[in-house]
Amino acid sequence: NAGVTQTPKFQVLKTGQSMTLQCAQDMNHEYMSWYRQDPGMGLRLIHYSVGAGITDQGEVPNGYNVSRSTTEDFPLRLLSAAPSQTSVYFCASSALAAGTYNEQFFGPGTRLTVL
Amino acid sequence: GENVEQHPSTLSVQEGDSAVIKCTYSDSASNYFPWYKQELGKRPQLIIDIRSNVGEKKDQRIAVTLNKTAKHFSLHITETQPEDSAVYFCAAPKGGTSYGKLTFGQGTILTVHP
Numbered sequence: 001n002a003g004v005t006q007t008p009k010f011q012v013l014k015t016g017q018s019m020t021l022q023c024a025q026d027m028n029h030e031y032m033s034w035y036r037q038d039p040g041m042g043l044r045l046i047h048y049s050v051g052a053g054i055t056d057q058g059e060v061p062n063g064y065n066v067s068r069s070t071t072e073d074f075p076l077r078l079l080s081a082a083p084s085q086t087s088v089y090f091c092a093s094s095a096l097a098a099g100t101y102n103e104q105f106f107g108p109g110t111r112l113t114v115l
Numbered sequence: 116g117e118n119v120e121q122h123p124s125t126l127s128v129q130e131g132d133s134a135v136i137k138c139t140y141s142d143s144a145s146n147y148f149p150w151y152k153q154e155l156g157k158r159p160q161l162i163i164d165i166r167s168n169v170g171e172k173k174d175q176r177i178a179v180t181l182n183k184t185a186k187h188f189s190l191h192i193t194e195t196q197p198e199d200s201a202v203y204f205c206a207a208p209k210g211g212t213s214y215g216k217l218t219f220g221q222g223t224i225l226t227v228h229p
Contacts, residue, residue: 031215040124042204042219043159058216059116090158094215101147101166101208104215106158 001026004107006091012113013081021076021110023091030096032074033104036060036087043090049074050096081114088112117142117209121220128195129228136223138205139187145207148181148188149217153202162203163190195227 007022025032033048045058049068063085065077074093078085091107118141128134140148146167151159165172165179165188172179176195181188192199202224206217 033215035219040221042121042221044219045216048216059218092215096215101149101164101215103149103161103164104217106160108158 003027004091004093004105006089006107006110008110009108010111012115013078014115015081015083017081019078019081021078021089021091021112023074023076023107024072025074025091025093025105025107026072027093027095027105028071029093029105030071031104032068032091032093033058034064034066034074034076035090035092036085037090037109038087046076046089078112083114086112086114117145117207117218119205119207119218119220121205121223123223124221125224125226127226127228130195130197132195134190134192134195134199134225134227136190136203136205136225137187138189138207138220139185140207140218141186142207142209143183143186147208148179149206150177150179150190151204151206151219153204153222155201159204192225195225197227197229200225200227 004025030051034046035043047066049055089110092104094104095102121138149164152162153159178191202222205220209216
């Protein structure tokens with residue numbers, strides 16, 4: 001199993017450009033999420049999904065869109081990049097089970113710089 | 116929503132010493148508390164977790180304790196080694212959810228000096 005994969009590893013954008021960060025998992029996990037990591041602020045939840053066709057906002061959703069057309073893929077779209085979106089982005093997935101919690105597996109991350 | 120506070124933000128110890136990192140949470144309905152380790156340039160990885168039906172859990176040199184009354188939980192690393200140097204994050208779920216929506220602490224940079 002490849003686990004959780006993300007592309008690209010690095011990306012530089014100019015202000016106003018759009019792009020899509022890709023995330024895929026091969027563990028048949030229902031739950032997938034996107035976090036951004038900034039120095040001194042831990043990991044903050046952007047968007048999450050509990051299954052194909054179901055998405056919801058996390059703590060910092062503004063400026064980002066997501067969709068979940070398949071169980072495996074959960075792309076994150078930046079509509080009009082801003083310098084404040086310079087960060088490291090992590091995708092994560094976990095199995096879902098009513099009334100219990102399961103380990104979240106993280107992808108390797110995408111380092112994004114917006115000039 | 117859940118608020119998780121983590122202390123200290125940096126911790127420096129000598130090899131062989133113990134290290135303790137503490138987290139407090141706000142949602143009394145939270146019942147799952149994982150700890151993640153992130154080495155420089157790498158992804159976060161789960162090292163230990165505890166559920167609210169126990170007060171302590173150990174795995175070799177690491178242990179986690181939970182005090183539900185006070186709403187805090189701690190990570191204990193004994194006999195620290197240089198390879199324990201990393202950033203450690205605690206987390207707690209948005210209370211009452213049966214899926215993985217986690218709130219993370221701000222992180223602790225642990226440095227173990229040989």
